[in-house]
Amino acid sequence: MSTPEVTTVVLDLDGTLVDSVYTHVLAWHAAFQDVGVEVPARRIHRLVGMGGDRLVAAAAGQATEQALGDEVRQRHPQHLDRLFGSITPTEGALDLLEAMRTRGLDVVLASSGDRDLTERLLDVLPGSRDLLGRVVTGSDAEQSKPSGELVEVALGTADRSRAVLVGDAVWDVQSAADAGIPCLGVLTGGLAEAELRDAGAHDVVADAATLARRLVETGSLLRS
Amino acid sequence: MSTPEVTTVVLDLDGTLVDSVYTHVLAWHAAFQDVGVEVPARRIHRLVGMGGDRLVAAAAGQATEQALGDEVRQRHPQHLDRLFGSITPTEGALDLLEAMRTRGLDVVLASSGDRDLTERLLDVLPGSRDLLGRVVTGSDAEQSKPSGELVEVALGTADRSRAVLVGDAVWDVQSAADAGIPCLGVLTGGLAEAELRDAGAHDVVADAATLARRLVETGSLLRS
Known part of the structure; x- marks a missing residue:
């Protein structure tokens, strides 16, 4: 039995794509x-x-x-x-965006920050806007993380059973759970692996670079 | 059976007494x-x-x-x-220094930084110099942490079996082990409790304030 292939990825920004x-x-x-x-x-x-x-x-x-x-x-x-x-890009942030685009994944950025801050942080990642599908920010939701509302807005009409969130904070894990999708944790926010696993992360990897390599090599973001 | 009462405390500075x-x-x-x-x-x-x-x-x-x-x-x-x-004092840093002085403990500051930086950081803790016994810095040892040399210099002729190190980093735990004394970990350096325990910390507490309260209430730095 294998988990369904992921078709939609909700991406956190701070700590996940930028080292902020x-x-x-x-x-x-x-x-x-x-x-x-x-x-x-x-x-x-x-x-x-x-x-x-x-x-x-x-x-x-x-x-x-x-x-x-x-x-x-x-x-x-x-x-x-x-x-x-x-503030600089995290290791492999653009590689991950490119690998997901190449595989035709639906990629949505969901950041708790307001729209202005989100735009400034995307400037740290040259070319990222062309690789992202939608961008939703704290300005698009009433309730911030750990509520799942921002994730719900990001998911839109996407198939929940084929979606995953990638984030670095316990609040990412909780907002993913609140929206009914699994969370892949990255360590680039500076938490220990145990903190993300204890919060309920589906899996924890070092950084975006690791996820990019996994996607290119295995065709899936999830560990086989 | 109880552990011998602690008479000498080797204190880390960065992350332990100052939130740096x-x-x-x-x-x-x-x-x-x-x-x-x-x-x-x-x-x-x-x-x-x-x-x-x-x-x-x-x-x-x-x-x-x-x-x-x-x-x-x-x-x-x-x-x-x-x-x-x-950079500000950690919670209870001065309370801990005062509680240790009140109980007549031999308190030695041992910081990896050089003497100039150590002096500037002590300025963040007004009155701390009067509460400390000796101050040893990276300038006093050939080998920096995780080597135990700095801890050895700090201990001098003190009884190892009655000494403990208080620090926030894995390198504190390792340098204490290298010098043959237990390490009490504090979380104020931002590591997770599991990281300090996995490194071999004898015990892990939230901060200097917790150790100060413990010393005042139980007469010992070690959990009874």
Whole structure:
């Protein structure tokens, strides 16, 4: 018995196609510092990938969210701008997009960030827009990850039984589960393999390069 | 049967007393970028805590070390300077130093960084110098972590059977083992608990605050 061949791939951006998670950690850390709230970098790291609308409360509690949430969210992009030059493609990101295009897969980018940030991050991957089918962003959904809404929007009318999500965060695994599809985890967001497996990842690989090689060599993104 | 009471504590600095690991990751990443070498942030994260003399080869291979190692090492402190403002105390760092001083423990700081960097990082922890016994740095040992030499220098004539190291990195666990003492792991360096346990940590706790509370409440750093 084999699993059905994947025809639709929902791709996370931050930490999966671009090496931006550590930059986000420092940007959020600095945004919290600005308003006098100390949040350990490690804790922020585990929260990157959920929507900014949820992150402040998750990192610093509901009282901080109510008093300072909007200010922290306003300061985060300023610090991200300052640190933006550190963001580079993850290993094999474009190879994966090309391999999926070559096989005729339906590839949808689904990023929690808003449309502006998503566009700026795609600029880090020259040529990526031509290789992607649709691009959906946090601006296209009411509920951010770990809700499956963004994944649902990304899937559209695609066959769920032949779809998979590729992402680096626990929130990717959860939003995939919420939308009823498996998640392939990549380690490029800096979590340990055990963290993604414990969250329920279908499989965990090092990076996009590994998935690109697997697709070229075996014809499938899923381990045979 | 109980383990002997701890009388000497060797303390790591980066990631243990100051929340600096994510800053180091971005600084090393930028230093590699400067010389045109792309190293994934995740990989650098797992190497922070070993000496800079070893890190370039471990991150990018021996050929890069030979061709560009010194240049990368020269650029790292420049980027660290730029990002230095993001470094803050870890939760409970000063509480732990005070609790250990109150109990009369022999506390030695042992940091892989050179003396200048160690001094700057101690400035992030006001009053810490008065609470520390000795301070040994990478400038005091030939071999950096994961070698146990720095830990050996830190221990001096202390009783090994009553000593423990507190650190956040796999290299701390290894250097403690190399020097024949157990390592208490903290999660503030951003590794997963499983990574520190798999490396052989005697125990893993969230942060210095947890160790401070344990010491005050139970009279021991080790779980009873």
